[in-house]
Amino acid sequence: MKTEQRSPQTFKKINASKQMKEIMELHFRELDEAAKTKSRKIAWCTSVGPAELLRAAGFLVFFPENHGAMLGSTRMATDLIPLANAIGYSPDICSYLTSDIGSYLKGSSPISKAYPGLAGPPRPDVLVYNTNQCRDVQDWFNFYGREFNVPVIGIQTHRSIGEITKSHIDSISSQIKALVPTLEEISGKKLDYDELKRVVGLSRQCTDLWKEVLRIGAHRPSPLTFFDGTIQMGPAVVLRGEQRAVDYYKLLLTELQQRVTDGVAAVDGEKFRLYWEGMPVWGKLRELSTQFAELNACVLASTYCSSWVFTALDPDDPFDSMARAYTELFIVRDEAYKEKYFEAELDRYKVDGMIFHDAKTCPNNSNSRYGLHERLAKKFNMPVLVINGDLNDLRCYSEEQTRTNIEAFIEQLAEKNGR
């Protein structure tokens, strides 16, 4: 079988991205200004941590995982990781953590490269984690707590949860509430409950729009790829709870809906529809996007981009709804839940195959280690490919081998589907 080769195509331009770049830059400039002038307190927060509470308590919020992704996509990470290894952080633990600590030790950040005049990550006044995704985030934040001599507080979430019970919610909700006195002490003001409700409401609006953006991939042809999603998710991660994120996703959604109306495909001549499971390989997005497009394959949905969909958020019940939203995430759940989740996803997006990224330094977000991919392949009579790599450490990724494996995988799909 021969797959049709096309002229190289990477990301089909999304016009709204210009506005996204502007609001992301503003976010970093505000943080930098606050850190330099001490005009606002700054909280560092894990990517699925209680950002709404921090904003409502008056903090500007910085997300180190976003910085980790920048280190990966700019390919600065691989050179910085050994600096963290040299002070005892294993090469086997999260490469966001090791590259971020390496970046701090070297005083070299993609923020200063992208935005001239900015110093890099802003100095925190407090670090707030949620272990819902992994324990690495707590150890990561503890490093900075020691460096800056500031409080590290957080939420210990149950892991591998099947059904979410009232006792789970009560436990997490009370832990979120327990953060309040420390936050009030640092910010110097009482938490305004109405402000919390307002921020949770904005975060919910952001989430609903982001979910709609992702679900648009179900159209055939899909107007959006997973690779677009990894870029477009920026505001959903770092600006949720702010009006500008809501405004941005309205704009993006309108553009994508117009693509659907006009029959514009993200990948011209879409022949194969694929699902991506696991972390992105940040330093190889362009190469992977190009290869799939050349093979007329559209990777159109992922567990990763959906990680910032928090539909449980409810402004009328902020604490309990935050507890639920940050506990019902895919990464927090057990294998049985994940299998069922994929059944619904495969049905929604009508994919021909799945790609599992087994990221060496992130076992928490690699789901091919306990046979899930094989069970799905068998159940749905669907080809599945496992890519061995990493989110940030490109020493764990073989470009040559991955290219060959993807080519063979698409050939297998073509033969199976007679295309």
Ligand code: SF4
């Ligand atoms: S989930 Fe994975 S990538 Fe994210 S912080 Fe934890 S170990 Fe790192």
